[in-house]
Amino acid sequence: MKQMIRYFRLAAVTAIAFATTPAFAQDGPSLDPTGLLRTGLRLESSDTGGRDGFALYDARLGATGRIGIVFDYVAGVEIDTREENLRLLDAALSVPLRDEFLRLELGLARSRFGGEALVDKGEIPFVERFQGSLALAPGRQLGLGLRGSALEGRLNYAGGIYNGNGPSWENDGDGFLWTARAGWNSVGEVEFFEDFVWEIAASVAFSEDSALLALPLSLPEEGVSRPVPMLTEFTGDRVVWGGNARVAWREFAVAGEYLRTDFSPTSGSDLSSEGWYAQGSYTLWAAAELLARYDSFRTAGGAVSPGDETTKFLVLGINVLPGLYGRLGLQYAFGLDGTLAGQEMALDRTNVGPRLADGQFLLNLQVGF
Secondary structure (H helix, E strand, O other), rough: HHHHHHHHHHHHHHHHHHHHHOOOHHOOOOEOOOOEEEEEEOOOOOOHHOOOOEEEEEEEEEEEEEOOOOOEEEEEEEEEEOOEEEEEEEEEEEEEEOEEEEEEEEEEEOOOOOOOOHHHHOOOOOOOOOOOHHHOOOEEEEEEEEEEEEOOOOOEEEEEOOOOOOOOOOOOOOOOOEEEEEEOOOOOOOOOOOEEEEEEEEEEEEEEEEEEEEEOOOHHHHHHHHOOOEEEEEEEEEEEEEEEEEEHHHHHHEEEEEEEOOOOOOOOOOEEEEEEEEEEEEEEEEEEEEEEEEEEEEEEOOOEOOOOOEEEEEEEEEEEOOOOOEEEEEEEEEEOOOOEEEEOOOOOOOOOOOOEEEEEEEEEEEEEE
């Protein structure tokens, strides 16, 4: 650990030295505004306990840019629709250590883990990410990350060390969250309509938690044979791992992801939770997208519904793309094997869309830039 701290100090001093060099100071700072507004309508069956009504899914504003020719920055806030206040979403600086081969990032940002978890909210195909990503991926974290690419963008890799407590400003103890990710894309950064594209990636993370709020974990309770999963304080070792893949050619695409967390509590038996999805899509005249997704999530303990620990959904959707910045989306969810509703999930505490429910209809109007 001491050696790692020395390396970090060396990198920080080097970056500051470059930033204060007169030759680098000739370029003024740049600012590119970013924003996302997603609003819609939610209709659900009374059997799932949901409410019909209009919804504000996301309202975000931010900026990206460069200071001199050394530091890049990203900053953003969102309206917390539950607390009705502003929440800091991103606040990070990055510096190239060797062009795009290796870049260092420090601050509050997405931890380098997962597939759909790393996709911008405005680019995910449905109103929300799949259940496993919401429950198991570490999400936004405060810490230090490294990322890069090689072989003309075909190979990408990343890793990081974070507090492991989401966007919290303090670490809950002396342990950290470590992540690593690597992926391969058959065509590189530029993908054309006629290309046959395949990509695959794998991620792993490890942490020693002293007070983690772990949503899919419900430890056995005395006198309760099947406790309902809820936000539970977890102490112990946590290993998260998984992979994602995609194949696309012309109008057709198939994608999927699997994530799993193995919990080793300080006291008690080991537990695990897993989630996965498989999805097919068809693009019509580059103006509409037809989607079908199977989404399954298993909790680490307790029962989501009597006699079953897994929530399974078939989600059908259509996205109409009127322009580069807008989208009209419709989706309908079917609960499978008796599933009525999924769990409320958001470990990184950013806004999430409504939980999936049997017979749920969602309308999404979106503008992003």
